[in-house]
Amino acid sequence: MATGLALTMVSSCAVRTDQMAQDPNLVRIAINGWVGYEASAAVLAYILETEMDYDVQLVRVDEQPSWQALDQGVLDVIVENWGHEDLYELYGPDGNDTVVDGGSTGNEGIIGWYMPAYVAEEHPEILEPDGLRENTDLFRTAETGEKGEFLGGSPGFATQDQGMINAFDLDLEIVYAGSEATQLTEVQQRYAKREPVLFYSNEPHWIQEKLDLVKVDFPDYYEGCDADLEYVDCDYPLYDLNKIFRKGFVEDDALSYRFLDNWKWSNEDQNDVAGMIAEEGLDPEEAAEIWVNENRDVWEKWLPEGYETR
Template sequence: MRGIAVGLALAAVSACAVRTDQIARDPGVVRMALNGWVGYEASAEVLAYILREEMGYDVQLVRTDEQPSWQALDQGVLDVIVENWGHEDLMDLYGPEGNGTVVDGGPNGNVGGIGWYVPGYVVDEYPEIAAVDGLKEHTDLFRTAETGDRGEFLGGAPGFVTQDQGMVNAFDLDLEIVFAGSEASQITEVRRRYAEEEPVLFYFYDPQWLQEELELVRVDFPAWEPGCDEDLEWVPCDYPVYDMNKIFRTGFVEADEPSYQFLDNWTWTNEQQNEVARMIAEEGLDPTEAAEIWVDGNRDVWEPWLPEGRADR
């Protein structure tokens, strides 16, 4: 059965709240967060397909933003986040040193990188723009009708991990951040400007299938060091590298069912995620169909994720 996608309206809870992750649940159902970018969707859909078709589980894919996903784990209404980008503050709140309702599930195999990007044709004309000092001299290239005398920095979705305003402040860049609203909207706008060879400066990341289609250059900032991003209003450094991980509801781990064992075993690469994400976002395939194609063609990759003796539930 197709996974159910539903929205959540979740209230924040106190770090001292009583553990609620032991709410009675059907052990035949796995409830997975579905965050708002296609790479995450690719991972979730592949995992959901295998859980359903190979292990006999019902899977609920719950569409929600990053922070509410953690709140849903805490409240006992979700079981897993499959791609976490940092969020040490939320781990402090809900993890073993907080109220104990979530557990770090270890790496998912993806290595994440967030940064500022410009098209290669901009760097061809202004080579110095690939470093922050050169960018500072040429922010006027990115002026738009919306930003007036300031250059535009095209952000992604407002809920994504970001330190961009702190970087604008710390490096004294004459830029105004304009949020595209969603990953899909941002990609559409970047591709439009790229086709016209217009200047564009924007927030982007890996893994992301569009990186393989367009020639993009990441702007060089001073390397991230521990603590340099502590004050998000003043960030004199680049983003860190994210070794992305899974986050489990504590009760889901303690039950130690085959569904948990499978998700615990799962890791895959940026390239594998991009393969599925491209089918969904670029080729327009239904996410379940894209997952099925990948699963059918990569049995040697995913069979080791199955718990021993659990190829069919």
């Protein structure tokens, strides 16, 4: 498999290329910084290349610059979008009109605060905000001193955690691990020692299957509760994860677009591939190949109508 991995820098003043000639055999997929996304992209790239004879470029780029890149015509698809209504308003039909909502990936997305079940079993009250407020000292570390630690991943992830800390009057300090991989290494090390840890995570995610984790039960999300990110008195919303396409890619209506438009899979499917990458240490291409070989009945339904594989 000859999938190309490239590091990109997206400039807000870059020249748009959506009106320029595009290589009809090239599909350019954004790679955002979490392993579940990478699992989805790896499987799609593998099928596009090995079964449909497309060239695929996987471009590592953060969430917001991904949208800029679609707008500028230098990427074709974001395969896992977590909300970002503000960006859709900016680049969608009511804004620049350069991106298109590609519909559901089939994955239900949940973001929240998690801890090991063994912590909650000893202190069940901390699964509610009032109980957590009285027990933040359980999560103190040398780095946070008198405050409890809330362990984040990448500072670039979309979060409302500081606003929740403020709204619920929690004596916690956010410590960013720097990346999801670094954060989860730290979580697993503390888990192995049965130490307390409170951290940002999401579902679907392979870590939820590897470790026995529980989610803090904050009040349900309601419209507007996250309007001021300095004061958020609700949990994260539930996300129907979706794809975002470059409008010109949709209008070209190539087989590659139809394939990506048809693609839907389950949280379990994504976790299978993500676990092979993150836990077993396989390259994304290797993990994708294994999943594709074992799940032909799933992915053949994504192929465009009348298309025959090799």
